[in-house]
Amino acid sequence: MLKRENKTDVIVVGAGPGGISCAITLARAGKEVVLIERGLFAGSKNVFGGAIYTQPTKEIFPNFEQEAPLERKNIEHNYMILGKSDSTTISYRKNDNASYSVIRGKFDRWAAEEARKAGVILVEETVVRELIKENNKVIGVKTELEEYYSDIVVLADGVNSLLAKQIGLRKEIETRDVALSVKEVLKFDKETINQRFNLKDNEGAIGEIFGGPMLGSLGLGFMYTNTDSVTIGLGITLNDLVEKNYRPFEILEQLKQHPKIAPLIEGGVLKEYSAHLIPEGGYKKVPTLCDNGVMVVGDAAMLVNNLHWEGTNLAMISGKIAAEVAIEALHSGDYSKKMLSNYEKRLKNSFVLKDMKTYRNLMDIAHQRQMAFLSYYLQKINAFFEMFTSVNGVPKRENYWKFIKSIFTDRKISELFKDIWALLRLIWSILV
């Protein structure tokens, strides 16, 4: 017979946005929750781009705009399409409080502290090594030192989720289903950032970067302004890194030297280098989301909408919904898979799984057509502007016809039809 001295209502594994949102929602409803974090403090093992989104964050922390450690309020998105040495940027600016840049070491720590104030028992510096099962139900967790028991365990243990794997909720992750991201945080004084990015006070800008050293790879770069630092990073699917013999930080060095990027980060002093995996498998690779006594949220559940750069919001909302289902389960005393499958049902009815489903075909098509959409067309956009801006004595009509002809002669004509077909298929699957 197992000892049950350490029994609580719910154990949440992992104090990231998903785990914290789940734990605080439970504590606010008067439930006893243990939140277990393997790092020195919440946020110390966490890495993202990144920005958090205002609306979903408010659902968990209504006053976060006044209380949380935020860096800058993002007012501009810059979609930077890089050729080998040239670039085209589409910039969208609106002051609408949609997102804030944050440093996870500060933000997650603050959020976990809020959870603690709400009554969550926060256990840091503790690794959950495995889940304890009895009669086909998860009944607790085993850490290095002791065992904790609960009616429900929520797995918010991140992209690698060794625990979801242990109990068979998902198969082994494949190299094409994750991107390896490396990033650097570079220190500047505030005025330099405001000048270079055309900002004032605590306004921030985001860079969404395509191409450059990532031409032909399934990868994207990102840039965020913090109060007195700039984040520059990129993520490339792991199978591309393996096949192309790439060292991720070397690609980042090349990106930093691109003529579009270099002037923006010139003179920055490296504050910190970091790396993390990003779940990129999409809807088709979402694991089984619950079983008897257990639910999976956030990155552990592959909940990332990569086209829209969303992840923390999906983690927060999935954590909140898991908590709401757990509260009902605790009231009814039913922790069966059938009861907890309400979590999956509600996720399906929310934007979380609806959005994941909308883009269900995106990654397949991106993998199939990556040379076209992540190399050829990016360079073609730049070639168009090169043609359009050139003043060289050649009549414009000749330039136009030469450019149009090149679309049909650069590659096999069948490639063009494959691209059109892929694009139509993708748009159809998104809209219908």
Place this chain on the structure above:
Amino acid sequence: MNIDKKLYTLKYSPDTESHLKPDMEQCKLCISRCCTYICPAEVYEWNEETQELIVNYENCLECGACRIACERKCLEWQYPKGTKGVTFKQG
């Protein structure tokens, strides 16, 4: 900038024992040895002389890429103990 300079910016509390345990016999048979180049901290180096994989586990960023990419699926990969490993302050 080389990788060592980047890793100097990080706070580490290394364990005395590696949390990354490759099966060396399998590593000898591995063709790509992709861990030696995909790792963002260059934890893995192949020693031609001894025909062994050197594992600089103290530099690990705990991302998990090597575990997934390992061609022969011969890497026993665990998180470091609760008080050990890397601490990100700027993540």
